[in-house]
Amino acid sequence: MLKGGARFVKNIHVQAQKDHITSLCTASPIQALTELIWNALDADAFDVKVDVIQNALGGIDAVRVADDGQGVNALEADRHFGNLGGSWKRGANRTPLSGRVLHGSKGKGRFKAFALGNRVEWRTTLETGGGLRSFVLAGSADDPGLFTLTEAASPGPATGTEVMITEIQHAMGSLLDTAWVVQQLASHFALYLKAYPNVRIYFQGLLVNPVIVQHASHLYHLKSSEGDKADLQVIEWKTKQGRGKVVFCNSDGFALHETDAAVRPGGGFNFTAYLVSPRFAALHSENLLVLDEMHPETKAFLDAARDILRRHFRERREALTAELMQQWHADGVYPYDGEPADEAEHAARRRFDGCALAVRAYSDNFDVMTAVEKKLLFRLLRETLEARPDGATLIADLLGVPLKRRRELQKL
Numbered sequence: 001m002l003k004g005g006a007r008f009v010k011n012i013h014v015q016a017q018k019d020h021i022t023s024l025c026t027a028s029p030i031q032a033l034t035e036l037i038w039n040a041l042d043a044d045a046f047d048v049k050v051d052v053i054q055n056a057l058g059g060i061d062a063v064r065v066a067d068d069g070q071g072v073n074a075l076e077a078d079r080h081f082g083n084l085g086g087s088w089k090r091g092a093n094r095t096p097l098s099g100r101v102l103h104g105s106k107g108k109g110r111f112k113a114f115a116l117g118n119r120v121e122w123r124t125t126l127e128t129g130g131g132l133r134s135f136v137l138a139g140s141a142d143d144p145g146l147f148t149l150t151e152a153a154s155p156g157p158a159t160g161t162e163v164m165i166t167e168i169q170h171a172m173g174s175l176l177d178t179a180w181v182v183q184q185l186a187s188h189f190a191l192y193l194k195a196y197p198n199v200r201i202y203f204q205g206l207l208v209n210p211v212i213v214q215h216a217s218h219l220y221h222l223k224s225s226e227g228d229k230a231d232l233q234v235i236e237w238k239t240k241q242g243r244g245k246v247v248f249c250n251s252d253g254f255a256l257h258e259t260d261a262a263v264r265p266g267g268g269f270n271f272t273a274y275l276v277s278p279r280f281a282a283l284h285s286e287n288l289l290v291l292d293e294m295h296p297e298t299k300a301f302l303d304a305a306r307d308i309l310r311r312h313f314r315e316r317r318e319a320l321t322a323e324l325m326q327q328w329h330a331d332g333v334y335p336y337d338g339e340p341a342d343e344a345e346h347a348a349r350r351r352f353d354g355c356a357l358a359v360r361a362y363s364d365n366f367d368v369m370t371a372v373e374k375k376l377l378f379r380l381l382r383e384t385l386e387a388r389p390d391g392a393t394l395i396a397d398l399l400g401v402p403l404k405r406r407r408e409l410q411k412l
Contacts, residue, residue, distance in 0.1 A: 001405070004192055004313075006136070006151065006152055006153055007041070007150060007151045007153070008148070008149075008150050009074075009135070009149040009151055010077075010078075010148075010149050011146060011147070011148055011149075012077050012078055012081050012137075012146070012147040012148070012280065013146055013261055014081070014144075014145040014146070014147075015145040016145065017041070017266075018025035018143075018145055021111065021145045022144060022146050024108050024112070025111045025112070025115055025141060025144055025315065025374070026112035026115055027112045027115040029115070029116060029174050029175050030117070030174070030185075031112060031115070031173055031368065032112040032113060032115040032116050032183070032185045032187070033050060033116075033175075034188055035067070035109035035110075036049045036050075036109070036110075036113060036163055037050070037065065037185070037201060038103040038109060038111065039109050039110060039188070039190075040065065040067035040069055041067075041069075041095075041100070041103065041199065042095060042102050043067065043069030043070050043072070043161065043174070044070045044096065044097040044098055044100070045067035045068050045160070045199075046068060046069075046071030046098075046198060046199055046200065047067065047068050048065065048066070048067045048199075048200070048201045048202070049065070049066045049202045049203070049205075050063070050064070050066070050201075050202065050203045050204070051063070051064045051066075051203075051204060051205075052064050052175050052176065052204060054176075055175065056195060057369075058170045058173050059168075060173075060175065060176070061116075061166070061168065061225045062115050062117070062164060062165060062166045063164075063165040063168065063172075064162060064163065064164050064165070064170065065162070065163040065165075066160065066161070066162040066163075067090055067160050067161055067162075068158065068159070068160045069124060069159065069160055070096070070097060070127070070159050070160060071103060071124040071125050071126030071127075071160060071161055071384075072122055072124040072126065072135070072161055073126060074124060074126065074133075074137060074149060074151075075126075075133075075139060075340060077135075077145065077149050079149070080108070081147050087296055088210070090381065094390075096317055097371075098196075100196055100199075101250075101252040101254065101255055102204065102392055109351040110122075111144060113163060113165055114139070114141040114144050115169065116168065116169060116172065117141075117165035117166050117167050117168045117169055118136075118139075118140060118141040118142065118166075118169070118228045118239070119139075119140055119141075119165070119166045119167045119332050120138070120139050120141075120163065120164070120165050120166075121135050121136055121137070121138045121163070121218060121342075122136065122137040122138075122161055122162075123135075123162040123164060124136075124155075124160070124161040124162075125156035125158065125159050125160055125161075126136070126159055127159055129154070129372075132155035132157075132158075132159070133144050133151065133152075133155050133158065134154070134155040134156045135150065135151050135152065135153035136150050136151075136387075137149055138150075138289075141344040145190045145203055145213035149338045154379045161357060168180045172185040172295075176196035176407055178203065178204045178206065179239070181203050181204075181237075181239060181298055182203050182208055182213065183237065183239055184207050184241075185201060185203060185208045186209065186210040186212075186213045186214075187210070187235075187237070187272050188255055189201060189210070189310040190210040190214075190274070191206065191253030191254075191255075191274055191276070192236060192252070192253040192254065193208070193209075193210060193234070193257075194253065195212070197251055199345065210235070213238055213239065214235050214236065214237055214238065215236040215237060215238045216235075217233065217234070217235050217313065218233070218234045218236075219232070219233050219234075220233075220308050220312070222301075222304045222305060222308055223304065224297070224301045224303070224304045225300045225303065225304065226296070226297060226300045228277070228279060228300070228301065229277070230275055230276060230277035230279070230295070230301060230304075230305075230311075231276040231277070232273055232274070232276075232291075232300060232305050233273070234271055234272075234273050234274075234308075234309065234312055235271060235272050235273075235274070235276045236269055236270065236271045236316075236354075237270040237271065237272070239269050239271075240272065240364075241270045241271075241272070242261065242270075243260055243261070244261035244263060244264075244265060244270070244271045244272065244273065244309075245258045245259065245260065245261055245272050245273065246260075246261045246273045246302060246305055246306075246309075247272060247273065247274050247275065247283070248260065248275050248301075249274050249275065249276045249280065249284075249287050250276070250278060250280050250284075251276060251277065251278040251281075252275075253274075253276070255274075256280055256281070256284040256289055257284060257289035257290055259292050259295070259302070260308060261305075261306065261325055262306060262309055263306055263309040264318070265309075265313040265316070265317075265318065265325040266313065266317050266361065267313070267317040267320050267321075268360060268361035268362075269313060269316065269317075271275045271313075273300060273305060273309055274390055275302075275305050277301075283297065283298060311405065321353070321357060324357070324360070328356075328374075328378075330342075331371050332375065332410050333371055333375040333376070333378055334347055334378065335352070335375075335378045335379050335381075335382040336352075336382075348386065350385070351384055352378075352381065352385055352386055353410035354393050355381060355385060356378060356381060358395070359377070359381065359395065381395070388410070399406065
């Protein structure tokens with residue numbers, strides 16, 4: 001007997017080469033969390049709670065992912081944990097309880113937990129013919145092909161799984177930025193949470209709700225050059241997210257593959273474009289989505305999506321510019337009064353408008369500035385542009401404006 005009355009059951013050896021298993025343990029913190037959440041959702045969980053447990057010094061002691069799903073079938077652990085490609089999900093396409101579409105099928109996602117920490121325990125409770133039973137499946141990054149299975153002396157109160165990750169890896173600091181993690185998870189699970197509104201994901205007690213962190217959503221219907229149809233949902237986020245992405249999804253909202261949108265929206269827009277079609281599941285199964293530009297059908301969808309994105313953000317920039325100018329006038333922060341007196345003043349205002357929009361787009365805190373602060377900033381900006389021929393270049397340098405946008409400002 002083990003501590004607390006737990007009973008050792010068996011060792012489980014994964015049937016695969018060690019270097020292959022080790023390669024599956026590599027992932028960014030967000031990718032690892034995402035896989036663990038998917039595993040919970042595939043186990044028919046409705047509530048998934050992710051917590052980062054810190055120590056007194058502010059470091060990370062553990063990461064916990066808890067769910068109220070059906071639990072890991074520890075009674076068939078040899079098949080579920082011992083064989084890559086032997087997951088119960090391989091012969092199924094929907095969860096047994098709620099009928100939601102399954103994400104994984106090859107049993108690889110669980111190894112991503114070792115990207116977060118060296119020690120991982122799956123503490124699970126499942127319903128059996130004899131009632132509830134609880135087990136612990138434990139593994140180490142030192143030998144990720146070996147798991148130990150023990151049974152608890154008494155079962156937990158309900159079905160579900162708690163994944164406890166300890167001996168945390170270095171460079172996990174990004175998980176301490178709660179707002180950023182919520183944003184990343186919201187982006188990844190946006191369409192799934194829309195398809196299944198009764199599913200809830202929490203990070204550090206905060207609900208991952210795409211509606212809260214998105215600024216706007218637009219839906220387009222496209223047809224590729226080869227005649228195939230798809231939907232393109234463009235979600236604009238309230239916070240910065242890096243470069244825009246095109247995410248290929250199946251019809252149920254699963255993210256199958258993502259790639260750089262290669263579209264610069266300007267105007268401070270942050271976005272993710274979800275390309276949705278039942279066709280993508282077949283392309284993904286043949287590993288054709290990852291080819292991006294090199295596969296004709298995938299490229300045709302990408303080209304059509306990018307054309308829509310360029311038009312979308314051109315129209316959005318024009319609308320945003322009009323809205324901002326109207327707002328700046330209404331707030332009394334715009335540094336010019338009335339109509340331009342002559343062509344020279346008209347050109348000066350056009351130059352100021354371009355620089356002011358760049359300041360807003362590339363400044364992290366512009367939108368939270370007070371009216372007094374904006375008025376002072378705009379006054380200084382106008383005086384700089386009037387006093388120095390290279391004023392636009394100077395401002396662009398200070399803001400770190402990309403070269404292409406910098407050239408546009410120089411032409412104003």
